[in-house]
Amino acid sequence: MTDLETEDPEPVRSKLRWWKEVLYIAAFYGVYSFIRNTQGSATVSAAHAFSHARAVIRVERELGLYFEEGVQEAFLGTRWFIQFWNLFYGTFHFIVTIAALVLLFKRFPERYPRWRNTLAFTTGLALIGFATYPLMPPRLLPASYGFVDTLKVYGGLWNFDSGPVAQVSNQYAAMPSLHFAWSTWSTLVLYPMLRRRWSKVLVVMYPAATLFAIVVTANHYWLDAAGGALLLFVGATAGFALALATARHPVREVVPNRA
Numbered sequence: 001m002t003d004l005e006t007e008d009p010e011p012v013r014s015k016l017r018w019w020k021e022v023l024y025i026a027a028f029y030g031v032y033s034f035i036r037n038t039q040g041s042a043t044v045s046a047a048h049a050f051s052h053a054r055a056v057i058r059v060e061r062e063l064g065l066y067f068e069e070g071v072q073e074a075f076l077g078t079r080w081f082i083q084f085w086n087l088f089y090g091t092f093h094f095i096v097t098i099a100a101l102v103l104l105f106k107r108f109p110e111r112y113p114r115w116r117n118t119l120a121f122t123t124g125l126a127l128i129g130f131a132t133y134p135l136m137p138p139r140l141l142p143a144s145y146g147f148v149d150t151l152k153v154y155g156g157l158w159n160f161d162s163g164p165v166a167q168v169s170n171q172y173a174a175m176p177s178l179h180f181a182w183s184t185w186s187t188l189v190l191y192p193m194l195r196r197r198w199s200k201v202l203v204v205m206y207p208a209a210t211l212f213a214i215v216v217t218a219n220h221y222w223l224d225a226a227g228g229a230l231l232l233f234v235g236a237t238a239g240f241a242l243a244l245a246t247a248r249h250p251v252r253e254v255v256p257n258r259a
Helices: 018-037 046-062 068-075 079-107 112-132 150-154 163-168 178-193 197-216 222-246
Strands: none
Touching: 046 222, 068 197, 079 112, 079 150, 079 178, 079 197, 112 178, 112 222, 178 197, 178 222, 197 222
């Protein structure tokens, strides 16, 4: 027995073609990655990114919520734990997002255009934040701030300081956090598909686990996650509007059968 809901007994006939979707998504992500990383961190002023980091920290302190360094410090003594979250940070946002997109396409094609558009708008709009607000992540702050670059110190599948990655990766593309935006998007997509309570609990916990990962690995401030959530809301507004405007048939949301 599967844990996933099935489609309506009489679904709207889908005109979607998987191979076209793969081409569209691959092309979009290729363009996004090129724009995001074309100049890399080497051409972004470290002083400018650092000034933005100080501003973020100042806001968090004024709110009484500057807790990132304390969270990381509490777990640095357990090497395997930190290595797991390094792995989580580097892989889960791709794996879970792709899985959610594929399941949505196969099982609920009538919902697919809205959520595909949402993901595209959210990802594309993030470029505005990266370009206008380069932000030094906690792991790159001076040692006096107390943060540890866990990927560099504890190890993982890759390293930001390795030759190819260092040359193409924009390490100041931190605000907003697409890790958090994508994880929340995945939860919104997957939750209506699931029937069992334990699976629903797991998928609801996914954004919280992602927030913990980005903080404990010192890759983001929690305000980056807040920015990601706001961006997802804007992306959903635009994505749903576009899907509604271009739909040939009325959009029908599938309501899971609770019986």
